[in-house]
Amino acid sequence: MPVLPLPEPYSFRLSTERLRTWGADLATLWHEEGVHRIIGGREVRIEEALGGVSVEPLTEEVEPVVRHLLGAPFDLGAFAAFAAAEPVLGPVVERLAGLRPLLLADPFEALVTSITAQQVSLFAATAVRNRLIERYGERADHAYAFPAPERLAAVEPAELVALGFSHRKAEYVVGLARLAPELDGLAALRDEEVKARLQAVRGLGEWTADWFLARHLGRPEAWPAGDLGVRKAVSAFYGDGRELSTEEVRAMSARFAPFQNLTVHYLLVAGRLP
DNA sequence: TACCAGGTAAAAA
DNA sequence: TTTTTACATGGT
Numbered sequence: 001m002p003v004l005p006l007p008e009p010y011s012f013r014l015s016t017e018r019l020r021t022w023g024a025d026l027a028t029l030w031h032e033e034g035v036h037r038i039i040g041g042r043e044v045r046i047e048e049a050l051g052g053v054s055v056e057p058l059t060e061e062v063e064p065v066v067r068h069l070l071g072a073p074f075d076l077g078a079f080a081a082f083a084a085a086e087p088v089l090g091p092v093v094e095r096l097a098g099l100r101p102l103l104l105a106d107p108f109e110a111l112v113t114s115i116t117a118q119q120v121s122l123f124a125a126t127a128v129r130n131r132l133i134e135r136y137g138e139r140a141d142h143a144y145a146f147p148a149p150e151r152l153a154a155v156e157p158a159e160l161v162a163l164g165f166s167h168r169k170a171e172y173v174v175g176l177a178r179l180a181p182e183l184d185g186l187a188a189l190r191d192e193e194v195k196a197r198l199q200a201v202r203g204l205g206e207w208t209a210d211w212f213l214a215r216h217l218g219r220p221e222a223w224p225a226g227d228l229g230v231r232k233a234v235s236a237f238y239g240d241g242r243e244l245s246t247e248e249v250r251a252m253s254a255r256f257a258p259f260q261n262l263t264v265h266y267l268l269v270a271g272r273l274p
Numbered sequence: 275t276a277c278c279a280g281g282t283a284a285a286a287a
Numbered sequence: 288t289t290t291t292t293a294c295a296t297g298g299t
Contacts, residue, residue, distance in 0.1 A: 114280090114281095117279095118280090118281040119281045119282080119295085120278095120279060120295070121279035121296080121297065121298075122279080125280090127297070128297095164295065165295075168293085169282095169295080204282085207280080207281055207282085208281080211280080228279070232280090
């Protein structure tokens with residue numbers, strides 16, 4: 001299988017940890033020790049390889065998508081150098097050497113994924129989202145293509161309620177599907193402008209906008225301070241035995257600049273490891 | 275059974 | 288303007 005190289009050190013195992021716990025769904029499938037995704041209408045398999053990952057098939061269309069999916073834009077070297085001077089973060093980064101956070105490939109999918117995860121556990125969110133993907137997505141060998149916005153724009157919200165969405169969330173998803181063509185343009189905007197545009201959409205608040213910056217656009221300074229998991233992880237490492245408030249976590253952003261996004265991911269993974 | 279889990283908008287105060 | 292409430296699923 002053709003190899004897509006990634007800068008050393010790279011750990012496929014650590015980088016895909018999220019997919020083996022709560023992060024995988026039918027559109028980003030963890031199957032037989034590899035990642036399966038539909039790219040350009042075809043199922044692509046990504047697995048561990050020396051010096052990077054094996055990708056089958058590795059076409060001109062597939063390569064940039066897989067590079068984005070695997071978080072290739074992150075500058076891990078600069079982050080490690082930064083963290084080395086931090087007494088708490090330093091050992092975390094050293095222990096998780098080679099962790100390159102995965103990114104969500106598609107803006108519409110990223111936002112729908114966030115909507116499903118609002119307020120409920122990630123486990124429950126994945127169960128509901130998989131019913132959505134199964135119902136409206138197209139299946140290849142193993143993975144499904146995430147439902148197209150044109151398809152979801154045409155459904156009655158009541159159909160989504162039958163899949164486990166609240167009435168509110170069902171309206172959010174259908175409304176968002178109608179705006180999907182505008183989402184590609186967000187990549188050209190600065191962080192604050194992206195947040196403002198997203199938060200103007202019904203159903204998308206600051207939490208969702210922050211995760212969009214972090215997990216879809218891979219913006220280095222994204223810092224989802226309001227996220228419960230982030231708050232717990234930051235508190236565990238920096239709270240001195242106490243749960244920090246959203247405002248306290250938000251105020252810590254500057255300390256990790258310009259590596260807030262990587263810091264969040266490393267602390268989250270470190271908090272989940274035994 | 276009740277409560278919590280990687281929020282948000284709308285109602286009530 | 289700020290605070291409170293309803294919401295749906297799945298695990299404990």
